[in-house]
Amino acid sequence: MTQKIKSINEALDVAISLKDKEPRELHEAMRYSLLRGGKRVCPFFCIASCELVGGTESMAMPAACAIEMIHDAALIQDDLPCMDNAHLRRGKPINHKAIGEALSCSCVNYTTQYIGFQSKPAKHTKTKRKH
Template structure:
């Protein structure tokens, strides 16, 4: 078995109840497997300058929440998580592409990401754009070429999900509305549109693709979509809260940048405490959707709580 398809065997306990589930151990072990697979996905190749820029951002650390969600969803429906690892890697590549492009001067114009200079500050705007483009195309290669053992009809559905999330119906559309909303007062509906597309859409793709690879039925796929919408919005609300309550050193990115850009955020629109309450409500709703599969849902339930309680 290659590093790209490393199996999280022994990571998810079977037959354990929620109280006995060791989430910290699960997170550490699964992150390690994801990191190994990400490293293996960008081996020696030319041009070296492009590869270096891609690896700089892809291997910069981070929570690895998206690939872990993919693997956990695959296991929930009874699938072999090793078969979902190439797709999990692809999702992190798409996420990294969106961060590289979002940080560009023409977008959010940020100098700090994951505790170090952003890609364009190190390699220049042109190389950052090209590195993001290369990561996006490599993501589809991971699914279409490197997903050995997955039935083709499932991979076709995965490719469709990734195409939607990385384009106008997902990340790109959300970013456009976000940029157009700077300096304007927007209502809650518009704010949620932005974050359902910029944040929740990719989280939704993570659990849906993982479930599809695992052989999920329609009810399980629908539950995954609902679950991800809930934790996706909660994730963004917490992000907005941290932007005004945490320091740049803690966040690993520039704090207060939404205020500087005059963006509408949940705390600005609702206030801090109502925003916290809304995040907790969304997480509770997301967890409730998994009730029919609670015996196998410990990782996804714990990940939902992690989204609401994170401090960076």
């Protein structure tokens, strides 16, 4: 499990790298909350489910990253002052405290759109089902 979570973290880092990414401010905001840790339960189960039916980690990783990004966007939105007005997450200031409310709201919207633009249609591959 530890190795899969490490792989997920590495894939997320690559997915939202800052290299040649604009608007840079939004990518930095996405990275601030997404890369500061977490259990990664949902992406872990996404990969495990794919492997259960004969797929591979690399086949499931784009979907696993998208799931984690959506989850993170929901947490950013939930932490806003108009919602539960949280101040800390994982011991650090949450997005709207660190980067401001307006950029946090933009980050949520941009993250969900970014996932759509980064996604590629899945190739339909036949896998041997494990029993």
